[in-house]
Amino acid sequence: MNGKYLFVDLKQGSQEWIEWRHNGIGASDAPVIMGKNPWKNVRDLLSKKLGPPIDDGADSKMNRGTQLEPQARNNYNQRYSSDVRPVCIQSKTFNWLKASIDGLSLDNKKIVEIKCGDSIYRKIKYNRTVPEYYHGQLQHILAITGLPEIDFFCYWPGNPDLLITIPRNDTYIERLINAETLFWDKVKSSIGR
Numbered sequence: 001m002n003g004k005y006l007f008v009d010l011k012q013g014s015q016e017w018i019e020w021r022h023n024g025i026g027a028s029d030a031p032v033i034m035g036k037n038p039w040k041n042v043r044d045l046l047s048k049k050l051g052p053p054i055d056d057g058a059d060s061k062m063n064r065g066t067q068l069e070p071q072a073r074n075n076y077n078q079r080y081s082s083d084v085r086p087v088c089i090q091s092k093t094f095n096w097l098k099a100s101i102d103g104l105s106l107d108n109k110k111i112v113e114i115k116c117g118d119s120i121y122r123k124i125k126y127n128r129t130v131p132e133y134y135h136g137q138l139q140h141i142l143a144i145t146g147l148p149e150i151d152f153f154c155y156w157p158g159n160p161d162l163l164i165t166i167p168r169n170d171t172y173i174e175r176l177i178n179a180e181t182l183f184w185d186k187v188k189s190s191i192g193r
Contacts, residue, residue: 004146008088012100013066017088022053024096025180030136033183034176037133042183049187068116072155073103076112079161080151084112091144094177096184099141112151113138121156130164139176142168 010017031037032045048054069086077084084103091097103112113134115121123131130138130152138150147168154162 003092005089005091005144008090008098010088012086012088017100018055019053020088021098021100022049024090024098025140025184027099027137027140030140030176030180031133032136033179034136036136046183046186046190050190065116068155068157069102069114071157072114072116072153072161073112075155075161076103076114076151076153076163080163082110082112084110089144094181094184097140097144097177097180099144101141104145108145109147110151111141111145111147112153113141114153114155116155118156121154121159121162124152124154124162124164125159128164130166135166135169135172136176138166139169139172140180143173143177 008020010020025033029045032040032042035042073084073086076082082103083106085106087101087104089099089101089104101111102114103110105111115124120131134152138152142148142150149165149167152164152166
């Protein structure tokens, strides 16, 4: 049990999960709100939140990453003597602040974001840094959990696993929560939530 967030019993990918995510701001929304997602913008995100809850429809690369995630989590658990499992969480302070976590330890002290794509694997391997468009997502998760750091774990079959530990950035989190609050207020005022 913790004092910062609630566990939400949902199967990731289910219709109930899609609806839950639609009625709040998830970790993958954070880079969009911060203007750091090269593929999506705030206007599109607002339009999506104002419409009905729908599945964005993953492309073949995203589907491949989703299929590889259990193996990646297993590798992470074995390599780092961990016990992380996927969970959905929601802030107790801001009930619209949500995250679908790739791995949270049973004692709620260790957290991992897993990426299983060839492109991100190559970027991490050669740059040894997490791309800027993931920082909002990672800090969003740290904002909800209150944890001091998050592991960013890259897995690609036939290659060595890659791990970068990202520390909590309270200055960034303050800016992020302010931006997310303004965005969610706009959503609520637009549809009377």
